[in-house]
Amino acid sequence: MSTLESPTPLPAGNARTVLRRTDLRGLTLSLAELKSAVPRTAAATVTTAEAAVELIIGQVRENGHAALAQLAQKFDGVSQEHPRVPAAALAHALATLDPQLRAALEESIARATAFAQASKPANVDFPVANGxxxxxxxxxxxxxxxxxxxxLAAYPSSVIMNVVPALAAGVSSVALASPPQQDNGGLPESTVLAAAALLGIEEVYAMGGAQAIAAFAYGVAAGSSVNGAGEEIEAVDVVTGPGNIFVATAKRLVKGVVGIDSEAGATEIAVLADDGANPIFVAADLISQAEHDPNAASVLVTDSPGLADAVEAELLRQVALTTHRERVEAALAGPQSGIVLVDDMAQGVEVCNAYAAEHLEVVTRNAEQLASRITSAGAIFVGDYSPVSLGDYCAGSNHVLPTSGTAAFSSGLNVTTFLRAVQLINYSKDALQEVADHVVNLSRAEGLPAHGDAVAVRFA
Structure with a gap:
């Protein structure tokens, strides 16, 4: 396999924005080769994160509140004895919330709640035979x-995306964590607190990063601070929510101790576009996700070199005007971002399925038809007027989605994340007798005759 790339992009902060180009035209590649060809975060970064996160998890498990306080000082620059946010702080954040922002949050909550409730699966009671x-x-x-x-940003919208499906599922105990902020008295960002209060969440902690995931997964004992104070943080059954690579890595490492939604790490967007796409829209959408984080991924997959050129020209113009220019340029210049040139939309679909994007936009002439052929994506946004930003805030869908290719086998956060399908088996005597011989014969074939005896004894 061989790919052709453009010259290495200029460093962040430069006057030009150049995306790496990977040219797959004329190549017939296996799924494994396609996965290797698409832009990704460097493997060394993931390895480094895992070693650091294992250390943090160990500290929290061993030292409890004392470790949380030490890590809050180290990573967030705040001093704290206990991370629990006082009820008065939650009430104050809601009372002082800007009315227009409150209206936006309420609309987002209403749409997310309606969709979550509608997507809750129904119980099934199936009669496989008489009795x-x-x-x-x-x-x-x-x-x-x-x-x-x-x-780098405030995320009251992520409060909604986490809390709404949990409440729709009927979860009775909900705890929320968000990093402490130096400029908010060591509490989480005020709009995050207001959103939590708006949803009726009372148990909120000023905890960030891998240490928050560890505290939820293993619990924190009461009295484990340096001065012997600190109330218990009870362990949970499921941990959800987006975060940076350290948060995503922590979720992977505690999976099995608790359930998780998915590895929702640094954000990523892929755009599948043909020569009919609007380069202004495409560039704006690539920038919208690059704005999150220097590690964010923005990928364009197209069969049109002309569109690729037009998008890059628009990136030059729009990046120069955007608020977080340096952050955007760093993301676009990273190995996780780029343009992938393909022969046609059929190959484009193959590339997108191999990439398994967190967010995939399909902006082509036959967008709905092509979108139906996508089998691996966290969420698919169809057409010019369904941008990823809509899903981030007010579509009714959920923006906590799998990243780094994990959309090939995991789903975005939804009401079933917080539900378990428990099977109930209810047979009458006659119904059991009808299959008794089958159970006996199968048990003997497997060398487990006592299994069959447990049925036969009922009819001896």
Whole structure:
């Protein structure tokens, strides 16, 4: 396999924005080769994160509140004895929330709630035979820990995306964590607190990063601070929420101790576009996700070199005007971003399925038809007027989605994340007798005769 790339992009902060180009035209590649060809974050970065996160998890498990305080000082620059946010702080954040922002949050909550409730699966009670009923009943987990990132931006929208499906599922115990902020008295960002209060969430913690995931997964004992103070943080059953590579890595490492939604790390967008796409829209959408983080991924997949050129020209113009120019340029210049040239839209679909984007926009002449052929993506945005930004805030869908190719086997956050399908088996005596011989014969074939005896003894 061989690919042709453009000259290496200029460093962030330069006057030009040049995306790497990977030319797959004329090549017939396997799925494994396509996965290797698409832009990705450097593997060394992931390895480094894993070693650091393992250390943090160990500190929290061993030292509890004392470790949380030390890590809050180290990573967030704040001093704290206990991370629990006082009820008065939540009430104040909601009372002082800008009315227009409150209206936007309420609309987002209403749409997300309607969709979550509509997508809750129904219980199934199926009569497989006379007197024999097998059921699948959806039961919510008891307690969840929801993570809302901080850092370079405020994310009240992520409060909604985490909390709404948990409440729709019927979860009875909900805890939320978000990084402490120096400029907010060591509390999480005020709009995050206001969104939590708006949704009725009372258990909120000023905890960030991998340490928050560890605290939720393993719990924190009461009295484990340096001065012997600190109330218990009870362990949860499921941890959800987006974050940086350290948060995503922590979720991977605690999976099995608790359930997780997916590895929702640094954001990524892929745009599948033909020569009919509007380069102004495409460039704006690539920038919108690059704005999140220098590690964000923005990828254009197209069969039109002309569109690629037009998008790059628009990037030059729009990046120069955007608020977070340096952050955007760093993201676009990274190995995780680029333009992939393909022979046609059929190959474009193959590339997109291999990439398995967190967010995939399909902006082509037959967008709905092509979107139906996508099998691996966190969320698919169809046509010119369904940008990723809509899904980030007010579409009714959820923006906590799998990244780094994990959309090939995992789903975005949804109401079933917080539900378990528990099977119930209810057979009468006659119904059991009808299959008794089959059970006996199968058990003997497997060398487990006591299994069959447990049925036969009922009819001896």
């Amino acid at each position: 024999a009923v097998v059921s699948a009943h959806w039961i919510p987990v008891r307690r969840v820990g929801l993570y809302v990132p901080g850092g």
